[in-house]
């Protein structure tokens with residue numbers, strides 16, 4: 001009985017080791033995790049300066065086309081107490097709850113919020129005519 005338990009334990013350790021190596025291999029092989037969106041669904045983002053409101057994994061983000069090669073995805077959730085930013089202008093974001101202000105990069109320009117807005121990394125895939133938010 002003891003040998004059986006020992007065998008099961010060793011098999012379990014070997015399986016975990018194999019799993020961890022496989023995970024490391026996925027990362028090393030360049031397989032991405034992220035959410036892909038088609039530009040055809042967000043045509044405003046085809047042009048520099050274009051803006052779209054996108055829901056990503058149950059969170060609302062403002063995505064801005066900042067250059068031919070880059071996008072900026074900024075959370076619409078205020079870092080003060082979590083209200084949804086509902087005002088957007090070319091000078092930045094304002095929170096309707098207590099008046100915090102954020103610039104277009106998500107940095108605080110007026111309190112009471114102290115922390116910048118959450119940002120997600122992104123990448124444009126020209127071949128697939130899409131973009132990926134991480």
Ligand code: FES
Nearest residue numbers: 078080081095098
């Ligand atoms: S929740 Fe945005 S300023 Fe308070």
